[in-house]
Amino acid sequence: MRTMQSAVKLRGWVQAVVAVALVSVIAACGGGGGGDSGSSNNSSSVLNGGSLPASPTQQPIAATAANTVPITVARGVSGVINIPTVSVTVCAPGSSTNCQTIDNIQLDTGSFGLRVVSSVLNQSVLGALPVNTIGTSNAQLAECATFADGYTWGTVRNATVAILNPTAGIGGETTATGIPIQIIGDLASSTVPAKGCTGVAENTVSDLGANGILGIGTAPNDCGVNCENVNFSNYFACPGGSSCTPTALAPAQQVANPVAHFATDNNGVIVQMPPVSNTGASSATGTLVFGIGTQSNNALAATQTFTTDPFGNMANSVFNGTTMQAFFDSGSNAYFFADSSLAKCGSNFAGFYCPSSAQTRSITLGGLSSTRASVSIGILSASTLFGNTSNYAFNDLAGQIGSSSFDLGLPFFYGRHVYYGIDQTLSGGQAPYVGF
Template sequence: MRTMQSGVKLKGWVKGVVVVALVSLVAACGGGGGDSSSNNSSAAPNSGSLPASPTQQPIAATAANTVPITVGRGVKGVINIPTVSVKVCAPGSTTNCQIIDNIQVDTGSFGLRVVGSVLNPALLGALPNVTSGTQLAECATFADGYTWGTVRTATVAIGGETTTAGIPVQIIGDLAATSVPKGCGSGVAENTANDLGANGILGIGTAPNDCGATCVTTVHNNYFACSGGTSCGPTAVPLNQQVANPVASFPVDKNGVIVQMPPLPDTGAPSATGTLVFGIGTQSNNALPTTVQTFTTDTYGDLNNSVYNGTTVQAFLDSGSNAYFFGDSSLTQCGSNYANFYCPSSAQTRSINLVGLNKASTTASIGILSAATLFGNSSNYAFNDLAGQIGGNSSFDLGLPFFYGRHIYYGLDQTANGGQAPYVAF
């Protein structure tokens, strides 16, 4: 989540090791309005051609089950970081609360994680520790690094939605760096807002919690029991103590979310404003249209039978990735200034066949411009045709660029209670 310092977030331990990078444009002036809904032409600034851009607009974030999504300079000037504001309260309290801005919207992970240093001491001290014999902590591993901190209970509100009770959340960086146990993640620690590029991560993908049955029955290097907050060993954790997707605990609008982002010009924009809608088919503003194609997925939202360049790949639609990330030796990579991004000499179009477990399939075309060209305008933070290398040919990450001009639906996995199978739709 940081330029030259951090990689894009995937699904923690669910994903294999990949090598990707995010770019931070730390410019003197980085924001401002700008028209992010015009100039969606197929002509590219460095010749070649791009596919036609999708043109859906987000609905107004005025209903109780909505909240605005903002892409802009944010905490550290990291490009393509969609953020919302989240209200965290001590369980049972309506006064000991805090609204935290710049929480990244991540459909590729599950559960709320908040940097401990941005919380008021009175609130932080009132969030009960989740215990598994001793204090429970988590090492959440992402593509380039990890977050380390305690698991605590908090009531979470987003827009007009509030969890029915306290849920487990991760407090990032509230344990000493010396307490990080052997086997915790890889890469660099992302335990401050500066390192993370945001004040936290809101994981609202298809899974109701961040590890599931795997961590109930088997010990992994995800959850740790910490004696005195210092001596930490891996432990199995029941579902009700795992960091939880807040949406699953909303009273009514709990079966999924819709991420709606505006169209962008091909060369990017200083900012973009979208809408996060809670619930699917539960209110008048969140119906699933018959024109939308639905793809059932595994628990974690993956489309494991997709095909790119004749190779079966694991594809996923991940708002927490700031670019398209996939392997393609025909695309020129950038130099060290923008390592791991693609810098083709002309505009490029690539297509992937997305296939759901329900056999639904479609061909999705994406546009790619040179990262060096895009980053030439240091005041832009929103891009719809940025791509980079994922470090292999087995995965295809449809990151935030894919979301611009689309409404993308995520149906939560409710099969444990006899309900719907997880799905994505657009």
């Protein structure tokens, strides 16, 4: 899932919903255990004369400290592969008791802010989350978060957001005050604006593939200065909850990255995932670490770091001789890039690559600084990988997008620690960066 400068998100993982649903219905009772559920990494039947690069081997730290929470990749709510999820607690502002913990929230480093499907919230909590208003008429504030394949529509409300660690049994990270979040699907479909919301509505758990989205990338809020221009804003003023019209919105009023509003450990995150077999695994358990260089367990130990734009883009990356924008996006369930030399899958797995033999591709990453680093990725046929219907974690799944971007989705994260430094330049702090 990708938040671009105009707040348009690339929801690459959704391309798997239709294809993998055919697989996942059969595997409704599968998953769990995190084992290799496939053949040897380098078996001739899998490689078929091709080759794969060596897989990274870093392991996540144990999620036993207050600034850590477990990340789970498994079947989830609707059997979509490669969706990392965490649990999030939402409280009415100022209350420590009117709260609800929601599981299966997608961890998305390619977007910014918390979005929760309204149907998963109980009425006590939902009713206590005040709808934000704008203008002298106190019109309700709503957002249409537009993706490549659709949109989410709903009000913007204030809530205290806590990301607690049930394993540690202590502490956790909580926003110091209430922050703006999006409640997906709490407005009638008849209120969707004719302009500004295009594509398919994704306002339910089944359409979204998760109970919500936790966007914790490099930006402190949804779309920054772009949404201060009404022509580019994805926010709407809705008098009486209807007749919604576009409105400019200052960053402080936008859906906010919860991490940037923690009392401590608020300068970034580290996403740590374990290695998985090149033929997939039934599940994978990683660790989300809050803060970078703020505790003994979150030192900046990246081999390469790249200064980025506010949204985490490495705009000086090069693939196949073409300069393009690259980004690390845990919300995309595959690598997504354009390569005409790779065979595409048929209609059963539309959008994915199905090469006849294992493939390796390399991209040179470059951000706004002089740092350059080449990384190699492996690609196996989606039809081969999806042949094992109990697997939900894959490190070598790839698909196609336009030629201007290279999306290093969740497969890149397996066996790595990936760092995100949150943009603090407006307060005189650090520039946004990513690293691994």
